[in-house]
Amino acid sequence: xxxxxxxxxSPKWFFGISTRFMPWLLMSGILLLMAGVVWGLAFAPxxxxxxxxxxxxxxxxxxxxxxxxxxxxxxSAALVTxxxxxxxxxxxxxxxxxxxxxxxxxxxxxxxxxGKPTWxxxxxxxxxxxxxxxxxxxxxxxxxxxxxxxxxxxAARAVAVLVLVGVVNIPIIKYSVEWWNTLxxxxxxxxxxxxxxxxxxxxxxxLSVLGLYLIFGWLACIRMQTEILSRxxxxxxxxxxxxxxxx
Amino acid sequence: MNAEVxxxxxxxxxxxxxxxxxxxxxxxxxxxxxRQRQDLLNPLLxxxxxxxxxxxxxxxxxxxxREAGAGILWVAALLSVLLSLDHLxxxxxxxxxxxxxxxxxxxxxxxxxxxxxxxxxxxGLPLVILTPVLGVMVHLDGNSIAVLCLTLLIGTPVxxxxxxxxxxxxxxxxxxxxxxxxxxxPLYIPVLIFGTGTVAAAVEGxxxxxxxxxxxxxxxxxxxxxxxxxxAALRISLxxx
Numbered sequence: 001x002x003x004x005x006x007x008x009x010s011p012k013w014f015f016g017i018s019t020r021f022m023p024w025l026l027m028s029g030i031l032l033l034m035a036g037v038v039w040g041l042a043f044a045p046x047x048x049x050x051x052x053x054x055x056x057x058x059x060x061x062x063x064x065x066x067x068x069x070x071x072x073x074x075x076s077a078a079l080v081t082x083x084x085x086x087x088x089x090x091x092x093x094x095x096x097x098x099x100x101x102x103x104x105x106x107x108x109x110x111x112x113x114x115g116k117p118t119w120x121x122x123x124x125x126x127x128x129x130x131x132x133x134x135x136x137x138x139x140x141x142x143x144x145x146x147x148x149x150x151x152x153x154x155a156a157r158a159v160a161v162l163v164l165v166g167v168v169n170i171p172i173i174k175y176s177v178e179w180w181n182t183l184x185x186x187x188x189x190x191x192x193x194x195x196x197x198x199x200x201x202x203x204x205x206x207l208s209v210l211g212l213y214l215i216f217g218w219l220a221c222i223r224m225q226t227e228i229l230s231r232x233x234x235x236x237x238x239x240x241x242x243x244x245x246x247x
Numbered sequence: 248m249n250a251e252v253x254x255x256x257x258x259x260x261x262x263x264x265x266x267x268x269x270x271x272x273x274x275x276x277x278x279x280x281x282r283q284r285q286d287l288l289n290p291l292l293x294x295x296x297x298x299x300x301x302x303x304x305x306x307x308x309x310x311x312x313r314e315a316g317a318g319i320l321w322v323a324a325l326l327s328v329l330l331s332l333d334h335l336x337x338x339x340x341x342x343x344x345x346x347x348x349x350x351x352x353x354x355x356x357x358x359x360x361x362x363x364x365x366x367x368x369x370x371g372l373p374l375v376i377l378t379p380v381l382g383v384m385v386h387l388d389g390n391s392i393a394v395l396c397l398t399l400l401i402g403t404p405v406x407x408x409x410x411x412x413x414x415x416x417x418x419x420x421x422x423x424x425x426x427x428x429x430x431x432x433p434l435y436i437p438v439l440i441f442g443t444g445t446v447a448a449a450v451e452g453x454x455x456x457x458x459x460x461x462x463x464x465x466x467x468x469x470x471x472x473x474x475x476x477x478x479a480a481l482r483i484s485l486x487x488x
Contacts, residue, residue: 082479130436137433144429148420157483158416162430165412165476168468172437 009086011228012237018221025218033211036062039204053117056110058205062212064107067135068173070100070216074142075167078160088224090156091231093163094146095223099216101139108132128184131173138166152231268353269361276365279338286334290327290370291377297323298381309386316385317395317446324374324399325406325435329428331370332410335362336418336481349485356474359481363411363474364404371403394449398442401462408473409434415480438465 040058047054074096080089111129112122123129142159149155232238263271280287301319302312312319339345348358375396382392413431417423445458 130440134433134436137429141430141433144426145416148417148422148426154483154486158480161412161476161480161483162416165409165434168437169433 009084009088011087011091011232012235014088015225015228015241018225022218022221025214025221029211029214029216029218031211032207033062033215036204036206036208036211040201040208044201044204045198050118053114056114058208060107060110060114061205062209063103063110064132065209066212066216067100067104067107067132068170069213070096070103071135071138071163071166071170074100074163075170078163081156081160082164090160091224091227092220093142093159094156095227096216096220097139097142097146099219099223101136101143103216104132104136104139108136126184128173131169134169135173138169142166263353265353265357268351269357272348272358272361273365276362277368280365280369287369287373290331291373293330294323294327294374294377295381297326298385302385312385313387313450316382316387317391317450318443319385320378320381320395321399321402321439321442324371324378324403325439327374328370328403328406328410329431329435331366332407332414332427332431333424335366335411335414337414340418345481346485349482354478355481356478359411359415359477360470360474363407363477366411367404367407371399371407374403375399391446391449394455395446397459398445398462401459401466402438402442405438405462405465405469406435408469408477409438411477412473412480415477415484418481418484438462441465 037058041055044055044058046052074093077089077092080086081093108129111132115124116122142162145162146155146159149158229238229241298319301315305311305315336345339348349355351358378396378399379392382395387395410427410431413427413434416430417427420426441458441462445455445462448455448458
């Protein structure tokens with residue numbers, strides 16, 4: 001157990017192992033996402049109230065789900081950075097912040113596109129939308145702080161503090177739909193209950209969420225590898241890797 | 248323990264209790280602030296001027312101002328607290344006092360709490376005292392003004408406490424002012440929403456107890472957690488060199 005823990009802290013070990021499973025992540029991710037999206041967009045039944053416009057759910061829900069999930073992962077990694085000073089944890093935070101930013105933007109964008117035909121407006125200042133916008137600002141702030149500090153180590157730790165402080169926003173987003181009476185519908189999936197939609201709708205949705213999760217995993221790995229190479233460029237194994245092309 | 252790592256000029260030795268040290272930091276900050284009175288006045292003048300911009304820029308109609316007044320005052324107070332945050336650690340950082348503070352045997356978060364309390368007494372509290380006058384100018388009725396003052400009284404310490412984290416994180420960076428706003432405004436939004444929500448409920452004649460309880464919860468949360476985050480951030484910024 002402790003050996004595994006120490007290995008996990010070694011960038012070289014991570015570089016080697018991630019190269020091995022990255023193709024699997026990408027392949028299965030693309031397969032699941034394609035299956036989910038194609039099934040959802042072309043074959044799932046029409047909604048009796050919203051017609052075909054509801055089909056954007058197969059893109060909106062995965063991105064919105066991932067946007068929050070990425071932040072929670074970042075916060076866990078930030079805690080690891082502050083407590084155990086593990087190198088890989090702050091590499092992870094730095095690598096996935098822009099991904100989280102883009103996912104949050106996509107969730108807001110697809111939400112606006114969906115809002116136009118169903119609510120009759122692109123944007124409304126409701127709790128869920130506003131708190132997602134705050135999440136977007138938080139991601140932006142994390143990137144700005146990281147860029148402003150030159151020293152790598154203190155940048156990583158300052159970012160970790162900021163990420164942990166921002167965590168208060170996550171429960172607000174999660175429960176905003178239940179606490180306030182808003183236009184936004186409640187969560188689609190709950191661990192404890194059956195989804196309120198037929199299986200032909202929620203199965204493809206679940207597939208695309210899982211697919212996006214796997215693709216995110218691949219994206220995180222490849223961004224972390226790039227970051228590791230640039231941080232460890234003076235070490236022997238990186239030089240050897242660049243010369244020979246393998247670890 | 249060898250002699251080199253000991254603080255050169257001990258502000259307080261380890262025999263001084265944490266409370267006494269907090270009192271020392273607090274009274275020192277107040278004394279320093281009252282020797283530069285103009286710095287105390289500036290955020291207040293800024294507050295008044297921002298409030299003036301809205302009737303001139305949007306509409307001087309009493310009906311509009313009555314509806315938007317609480318929001319205008321809250322936004323103006325938020326901005327003027329934001330503007331004053333740069334002073335919180337900057338001078339002490341420049342002349343090295345802050346490093347001495349970090350080296351004290353008393354827990355750093357308590358000393359930061361004392362500094363933040365001094366900051367609130369010097370910026371937040373005067374804003375609350377000034378609010379009734381400006382409230383009359385934006386045509387709020389007496390009851391709404393009272394509720395508004397109460398929300399600002401609970402809300403501005405939260406702003407100072409959250410702001411301390413941002414000020415500690417951006418200490419000694421290039422363009423710290425803009426960066427500070429970028430980091431802190433997202434965290435200020437919930438306080439703003441509940442602050443103005445309370446007044447809106449009071450205007451409609453609804454009960455404000457639940458809103459005030461939530462704002463009190465924000466205050467307790469900020470009071471207990473923010474000093475720890477600010478202390479951690481301060482240590483990082485100082486080790487940055």
